């Protein structure tokens with residue numbers, strides 16, 4: 501992108517910036533320069549620019565931040581889904597069948613599949629994506645999956661502790677030591693984060709502590725899968741270790757909500773120093789509409805350094821489970837994100853708009869809360885200051901909706917409302 505070229509996006513009926521105190525603007529325009537938001541204001545006052553995009557009275561929102569996905573895998577599990585819809589329960593053990601076919605696939609096949617799913621995400625408005633490993637479960641396989649993921653996004657997560665692989669049956673401790681030792685050594689160069697699936701049929705809280713602390717010591721940030729199949733102390737572990745996010749939270753144990761709500765204070769707002777959280781690409785001062793961006797600086801909007809509760813409603817949809825109590829979490833002051841968890845077992849969707857519709861219909865979130873969770877909430881869950889909002893200085897990830905308001909994302913479920921996606925200011 502040439503830094504000198506500026507683009508004016510004008511005639512935006514409703515612009516969601518997430519600027520504190522002025523999250524939404526009517527009749528707005530933005531100027532994009534060098535891939536960042538350089539100006540925000542009324543369409544009538546818009547400055548000149550080298551090129552213009554007429555939003556045509558559409559709604560513009562920040563690009564979606566999908567902070568939880570497992571895009572690198574082979575095969576699918578449609579038969580398992582069909583059996584579930586006929587009454588069978590979801591079990592973590594199904595992961596092993598995807599591991600078996602993923603191990604047999606070539607790098608080129610895995611990359612092509614992940615690229616296809618990433619393209620699905622992009623046309624549905626996702627501009628930032630996190631990708632986990634977890635379908636290799638050996639040193640070589642996990643490292644190659646992460647290398648593939650890393651070629652697609654900087655937000656990569658080492659999930660060697662997804663489930664115990666079949667060849668380690670009866671040797672749990674050996675596998676935990678493998679993950680915390682040689683596998684971590686091979687994977688850390690390709691990863692920003694480390695994650696553990698804590699649940700029945702996966703890993704215990706003590707096993708997770710061992711693995712997460714090893715990852716933190718290697719400079720990775722912590723994130724956790726917990727509370728999917730039943731209440732667990734995994735959510736408290738995530739807070740204790742200063743994890744950026746604890747994902748699922750379908751079932752909550754006593755004290756979980758208080759622990760999550762208090763996690764920001766424990767970390768010190770904006771410090772992002774616990775949990776081995778890797779240095780984010782953002783940082784810098786707050787931007788303001790009508791001012792010019794400082795190149796290289798992104799505004800810090802929330803400064804939240806606690807543990808985000810990342811809710812994955814497409815999992816509840818696809819496993820016929822109860823939905824998490826988003827209302828209780830939000831009312832208690834917990835920071836909430838929404839993500840797809842795209843994977844072949846529990847949630848084979850790439851659609852954030854679908855997750856927003858479920859969050860509004862089934863989880864008591866308002867459309868504004870759901871949109872915030874899928875943008876700024878996802879950015880908080882990845883400790884990213886530069887994405888998830890459209891204030892001056894932010895990365896110019898902009899989604900134009902074929903609708904006058906983002907409410908339509910929930911109001912018109914299943915309808916392809918994404919008209920145009922700009923990623924770092926560039927047309928996709």
Ligand code: NIG
Pocket residue numbers: 592594595598697725728815841843844845846847
């Ligand atoms: O996030 N919970 C653990 N892992 C995935 C499921 C993976 C699978 O079933 O293949 C999840 O839901």
Ligand code: FE
Pocket residue numbers: 568569570725841843
């Ligand atoms: Fe997951």
